Amino acid sequence: xxxxxxxxxxxxxxxxxxxxxxxxxxxxxxxxxxxxxxxxxxxxxxxxxxxxxxxxxxxxxxxxxxxxxxxxxxxxxxxxxxxxxxxxxxxxxxxxxxxxxxxxxxxxxxxxxxxxxxxxxxxxxxxxxxxxxxxxxxxxxxxxxxxxxxxxxxxxxxxxxxxxxxxxxxxxxxxxxxxxxxxxxxxxxxxxxxxxxxxxxxxxxxxxxxxxxxxxxxxxxxxxxxxxxxxxxxxxxxxxxxxxxxxxxxxxxxxxxxxxxxxxxxxxxxxxxxxxxxxxxxxxxxxxxxxxxxxxxxxxxxxxxxxxxxxxxxxxxxxxxxxxxxxxxxxxxxxxxxxxxxx
Numbered sequence: 520x521x522x523x524x525x526x527x528x529x530x531x532x533x534x535x536x537x538x539x540x541x542x543x544x545x546x547x548x549x550x551x552x553x554x555x556x557x558x559x560x561x562x563x564x565x566x567x568x569x570x571x572x573x574x575x576x577x578x579x580x581x582x583x584x585x586x587x588x589x590x591x592x593x594x595x596x597x598x599x600x601x602x603x604x605x606x607x608x609x610x611x612x613x614x615x616x617x618x619x620x621x622x623x624x625x626x627x628x629x630x631x632x633x634x635x636x637x638x639x640x641x642x643x644x645x646x647x648x649x650x651x652x653x654x655x656x657x658x659x660x661x662x663x664x665x666x667x668x669x670x671x672x673x674x675x676x677x678x679x680x681x682x683x684x685x686x687x688x689x690x691x692x693x694x695x696x697x698x699x700x701x702x703x704x705x706x707x708x709x710x711x712x713x714x715x716x717x718x719x720x721x722x723x724x725x726x727x728x729x730x731x732x733x734x735x736x737x738x739x740x741x742x743x744x745x746x747x748x749x750x751x752x753x754x755x756x757x758x759x760x761x762x763x764x765x766x767x768x769x770x771x772x773x774x775x776x777x778x779x780x781x782x783x784x785x786x787x788x789x790x791x792x793x794x795x796x797x798x799x800x801x802x803x804x805x806x807x808x809x810x811x812x813x814x815x816x817x818x819x820x821x822x823x824x825x826x827x828x829x830x831x832x833x834x835x836x837x838x839x840x841x842x843x844x845x846x847x848x849x850x851x852x853x854x855x856x857x858x859x860x861x862x
Contacts, residue, residue, distance in 0.1 A: 523774045524734045531659035532726025533860055534716040535600035538832035539593045539675075540819070541578035541710035550706050553686050554699075561696050568706055573795030577709025577820030579679050586617045587625055589712030590675030591632040597671065597714035598633070605634050609667030610658055611641040614650030615674045616746070616823045618643075629673055640667075647744075647850030648791050650674065650824040651713065652732070652858055658717045659729050670717045674825040678708035684752035704744065704755035707794060709820025713828035727844075732858035733780065735771035737763060744851035761797060764849040769804045771855050782845050782859065785811065787834055791848035792816040792826040801847070824850075838862045 547568035551558070558565055568574050580586065590613065598605060611633075613626035624643040635641070644654050651674050658670030685702040688694060720728055740763045746753035775782070788807055790798065792815050802809045815830045822829055827848050838844065844860040 521774055521778060522735060523771055523778065525731070525775070525778055525780075526656060526660065527731035528659045528729050529663050530720045531662045531717055531729045532720040532723050533655075533729055534603065534718045534723055534726045535597045536715040536828055536832045536835055537593050537596040537600060537713065538829040539589045539596070539712040541589065541712075542581035542584060543579040544576050545579050546576045547574055550682075550686065554689055557689050557694055557699070560692075561694075561699065563696065563699065567703070571794070571796070572703075572707050573817050574707050574820050575817050577707075577818075579710050580677055586615065586675035586677035586710065586712065587628050588675070589710075590615065590625070590673040590714065591629050593675070593712040593714035594629060594633055594671055594673040597716045601716035601718070603669050603716050603718065606636045607669045608635050608639045608671050610661060610670040611635055611639055612654040612658060612670065612672045613643045613674065614645075614654040614672055614824050615643075615676055616645065616647060616650065617676045617678070633671075635671075646854060647852055648821075648824050648826065649848050649850035649854050649856050651828045652846060652848050652856045655715065655717060655729065655858065656732050656856075662717060662719055668719055668722070671714065672717065673712070673714040674828065675712040676708075676823040676825045677710045678705070678823065679710065681705050681708065681746065681753050684750060688752065700757065701754045702752070704757050704760070704821075705753045707816075707821045709822050711819055711822040711825045711829050713825045713832060715828060728861040730859040730861055732856055733771055733775045733778075734854065734856040735767055735774070737767040737853040737855075740853045743853065746851075760851070760853075761800060764853055764855070765800050765804055767853055767855045768801065768847065768849060771857060772805055775857065780859070782857070785845045786842035786862075787838065787844050788812045789827060789831045789834055789844060789846045792819065792830055793821050
């Protein structure tokens with residue numbers, strides 16, 4: 520019995536994918552300056568984020584912007600690009616990790632901001648950094664079932680409160696080397712937003728067919744990365760995430776090929792953006808040409824659930840009809856998903 524969930528779609532297409540870059544650039548050197556005394560006391564070198572993760576900078580929202588503003592702006596841009604009117608949307612999914620409160624869902628505010636119709640279902644899907652891909656799968660399945668004609672998926676992220684908590688913890692004289700390592704992944708995060716419109720392929724031959732996806736769970740590793748509210752921060756076993764996340768991806772990849780998928784010669788592999796080491800590990804594990812993996816983490820950081828669709832939106836500017844795209848992600852939990860799109 521296969522350990523993968525394998526879903527093939529019949530009639531769903533990606534009509535648009537957009538990104539919104541947060542306004543303020545925050546270089547990694549700014550974090551180095553904040554932690555200068557800690558690094559000196561612990562005899563650790565400056566520049567760890569750039570040297571180990573390859574992240575030179577990330578972005579923050581400006582004083583007049585918020586993560587849900589970004590999600591709404593990306594959503595409006597996606598509607599405009601797809602040529603779909605708000606009243607045609609039957610489903611809105613917000614897929615972000617970030618939220619200001621437990622209820623209501625972030626989706627309701629975006630629904631209101633965009634003037635979507637009352638009949639449009641709206642809810643959040645939260646699954647760490649896999650939320651956006653999961654949202655596309657749910658929307659495509661509902662389109663295949665004939666329940667809706669169009670869906671809008673949005674995502675806006677803002678890890679800056681977690682950054683402040685991590686920096687405050689590490690600035691404490693009692694902070695240890697282990698504390699620095701546990702907070703390292705937190706400081707790689709960045710802000711941004713993305714959105715996509717999914718529609719019926721039979722009505723949109725110009726759309727990009729969503730052929731299907733494979734997912735696999737490794738939930739025995741649920742404690743490797745835990746994020747609480749802003750005051751609690753986030754703690755991450757980065758080594759464990761790399762080791763077990765890579766094993767989960769390769770197991771899913773191998774099983775998918777046994778089940779009839781063939782992803783060995785894709786034109787581009789759009790991966791969740793984490794770091795240099797994670798990207799190199801994926802390249803080695805599945806033996807793909809690194810030139811076919813676009814990287815955005817050096818200047819956006821890890822934008823959580825928005826990282827993959829933001830990268831896809833950037834890559835879409837050069838993709839040509841007939842090319843094959845594989846979206847690949849791993850989310851804390853652990854879960855992985857691989858989704859094929861025929862451009």
